[in-house]
Amino acid sequence: MAQLSDDCFAFGGPMMSVAEAVGLITTRVNAIVDLETVTLIDADGRVLARDIAAPLPLPPFTNSAVDGYAVRNADLPDSAERALPLDGRIQAGGLALAPIKADHTARIFTGAPMPPDAETVFMQEDVRVDDAGRIVLPPGLKPGANVRPAGEDIPQGHIALRAGQRLLPQHVALAAAFGLVGLDVVRRIRVAVFSTGDELTSPGEPRAASQLFDSNRFMLMAMLRRLGCEVSDLGILRDERTSLANGLKQVAGTHDLILTTGGVSTGEEDHVKAAVESIGSLVLWRMAIKPGRPVAMGIIAGTPLIGLPGNPVASFVTFVHVVRPTVLALAGSLPAPLLPIPVRAAFTYKKKAGRREYVRASLRRTQDGALEAIKFPREGAGLLSSLVDTDGLIELDEEVTRVEPGQSVGFLSYADLL
Numbered sequence: 001m002a003q004l005s006d007d008c009f010a011f012g013g014p015m016m017s018v019a020e021a022v023g024l025i026t027t028r029v030n031a032i033v034d035l036e037t038v039t040l041i042d043a044d045g046r047v048l049a050r051d052i053a054a055p056l057p058l059p060p061f062t063n064s065a066v067d068g069y070a071v072r073n074a075d076l077p078d079s080a081e082r083a084l085p086l087d088g089r090i091q092a093g094g095l096a097l098a099p100i101k102a103d104h105t106a107r108i109f110t111g112a113p114m115p116p117d118a119e120t121v122f123m124q125e126d127v128r129v130d131d132a133g134r135i136v137l138p139p140g141l142k143p144g145a146n147v148r149p150a151g152e153d154i155p156q157g158h159i160a161l162r163a164g165q166r167l168l169p170q171h172v173a174l175a176a177a178f179g180l181v182g183l184d185v186v187r188r189i190r191v192a193v194f195s196t197g198d199e200l201t202s203p204g205e206p207r208a209a210s211q212l213f214d215s216n217r218f219m220l221m222a223m224l225r226r227l228g229c230e231v232s233d234l235g236i237l238r239d240e241r242t243s244l245a246n247g248l249k250q251v252a253g254t255h256d257l258i259l260t261t262g263g264v265s266t267g268e269e270d271h272v273k274a275a276v277e278s279i280g281s282l283v284l285w286r287m288a289i290k291p292g293r294p295v296a297m298g299i300i301a302g303t304p305l306i307g308l309p310g311n312p313v314a315s316f317v318t319f320v321h322v323v324r325p326t327v328l329a330l331a332g333s334l335p336a337p338l339l340p341i342p343v344r345a346a347f348t349y350k351k352k353a354g355r356r357e358y359v360r361a362s363l364r365r366t367q368d369g370a371l372e373a374i375k376f377p378r379e380g381a382g383l384l385s386s387l388v389d390t391d392g393l394i395e396l397d398e399e400v401t402r403v404e405p406g407q408s409v410g411f412l413s414y415a416d417l418l
Contacts (some may be wrong), residue, residue, distance in 0.1 A: 003302030004030060006281035015288045017398065018321050018356050021295075025325045029304065031332035032256060034187045040176055043167050045228040046185035047331040052161040055178050057151030062114045064090075066146045069105040069127060069135050070118040073143040083134040090115060105135050114147060121146035164334035166228075186331045191224050192255040193217055194234035196244075196272050197262055197310075202236060215384065216261040216315050220308070223319055224259070226418040227327050237272075244275035252280075252303040256330050259323060260296075262310030276305060288355040288398065291381035292318035311381035317358050317393070320417050338417065340395045340410025347375035349403040351396055359394040360386045361411065373411055392417075 008028045013020070035049045064070065075084065087104035090096045092111035099116040100106050106115055114121075120143055128136045154160050160178070161171055167183070175183055200214040201207045214236055221231045232255065237244055251258060260272065273296075276282045280300035287293055292314035296307030306323055308315045320338070328336055343363065351357045361373040373394055376386045392413040396403065403409060 004028070004299050004304055005302075006299045008299055008304070009283055009285075009297035011283065011285060014286065015354075016285050017288050021285065021287055021322060022325045025322065026329045026335070029326055029329035032186055032189065032330055035184050036187050037182045037184050039182055040172050040180070043172050043175070043183045043185060044169055045226075046167050046183075046188075047228070047328075047333045048161055048163055048165045048167055048171075049184040049186050049332075051159050051163050052175065052178070052180070052183075054154045054156050054158045054160045055180075057156040058153040058177055059148055059150060062150045063148050064108045064110055064112050064114060064121045064146065065148050066121055066123045067109050068124045068146060069122045069137070070100065070108040070115055071105045071120055071122065071137065072100055072102070072117050073119045075103055075105075076120060076141060076143060077137050077139040079139055081136050081138055083130050083132070083136045085134050088115070105137070119144055119147065162334065164332055166328070166331075166333050166336065188228055188230040189257060189327050189330050190232070190255045191229045191257045191259055191327070192232045192234055192251040193221050193224070193259045195236045195261055196238070197236070198238060200236050200262075216308075216310065216312055219312065219316065220259060220261060220319060220323075223316075223323075223418055224327070227324065228331070229327060241275045241278070244272060245279050248275060248300055248305075249279045252300040252305075255303060257323075257326060258300065258303060258305040259308070260305070261308045261315050272307070276300060280305070282307075287318070287321075289317065289321065290351075290355055290357045292321075295322055297322075309381070312384050313360070313381040313386060316387060324417075338395075338412055340412050341371075342408045343371040343373045343394075343411040345394070345403050345407045345409045346372045346405055347403065348405060349375065349396070351401060351403075353401050354398055356398055357396045357400075358412075359396065360390040361392065361394045362390045363392070363411065371411075373409060387414075390414075 038046060084103060084105040087101045087106050089107040090112040091109050094112060096113045096115040100118050108121060122137050122141060123146060126138055130136050160174060195214050195217045199211055201211045203213050207213060221233060224231050237247060273282055276298050280298055282296055282298035285295045285297055287295055292309050294309055295318050298305040308318050349359060360376040363371050363373055366372050376390050392411055395410045395412055
């Protein structure tokens with residue numbers, strides 16, 4: 001369990017930029033040190049705990065890149081065709097123990113080991129067979145063509161996978177190519193999630209006329225699971241100071257992070273702030289971001305607590321920029337910056353300087369092949385439909401004050417945010 005000081009998230013500025021928030025989180029959160037070994041099939045999405053040096057070269061032996069005919073470089077035709085008789089046949093998975101005779105060629109297939117002394121392969125579609133059954137090779141092929149040397153991909157001993165990498169299917173494939181059957185990874189980050197407020201009820205429970213079904217909690221738990229977390233659903237905690245404090249303190253001892261949505265403010269009926277402060281510390285970050293300006297950061301018994309805004313879009317956006325880097329930092333993950341792709345705006349938009357804004361948008365392909373972003377037609381951080389009916393977020397930096405149609409803007413796909 002990573003233990004943090006009560007003043008870990010203290011911030012003295014009046015308004016925090018997104019970069020400052022991410023920087024503060026990644027430099028002050030202590031990574032979990034507990035490890036476990038998982039099978040390759042269970043490694044996807046996990047954070048690698050140890051560097052992996054290539055235990056063998058890839059490919060482990062020199063082989064043919066195509067179906068064709070292997071020859072010695074000394075027998076390559078120079079300026080005219082050359083007909084060579086066949087000297088053997090090597091299939092993938094077979095052995096090529098004997099060298100090719102001088103002035104001969106060998107039939108070879110993709111992935112088959114190259115015979116000793118053979119250095120070049122002619123593609124089968126580039127040759128022809130004469131009446132005597134000899135293989136007629138065209139001139140002009142470069143020495144070494146169509147051959148994959150041993151270690152061409154990765155040399156033996158090279159650090160191929162680094163500790164802190166969040167493993168993707170291609171990383172798993174590389175580990176399998178090395179013959180590994182298990183990988184040491186950081187254990188899953190344990191996150192407790194709850195909502196607060198008498199105005200909420202859980203799906204499946206009776207709903208009063210003045211109540212809403214709690215949707216944020218389920219969105220956040222789904223996002224956490226996509227980050228590889230082990231999630232505990234604490235449900236809806238009612239605004240009662242003593243029971244809140246007791247419940248939070250108990251959870252802090254068994255989890256790495258506590259996440260809540262809504263309710264951490266200064267209202268008369270808000271007891272979450274008082275409950276947290278009675279057993280730990282709490283600061284309210286005012287982030288220069290829209291939607292999602294207020295974010296609560298706290299520490300309970302050494303465990304970080306994050307309180308996100310109650311509006312679903314604000315909760316989604318602040319999760320990406322506050323919770324995501326916190327989870328990755330706890331897992332010891334290497335930095336994973338969000339890199340918007342350039343697209344063409346198909347809308348007009350005005351914003352204030354000094355804050356970063358995220359505009360919900362859909363993409364379409366124009367007649368000239370460019371990607372064009374269409375802004376969701378309505379505003380409002382409470383519109384769940386704006387997350388469902390769009391493809392991602394347009395990121396407008398602090399210095400931007402206006403967007404015009406045709407202008408290049410940065411687009412973050414929802415698929416890349418998790």
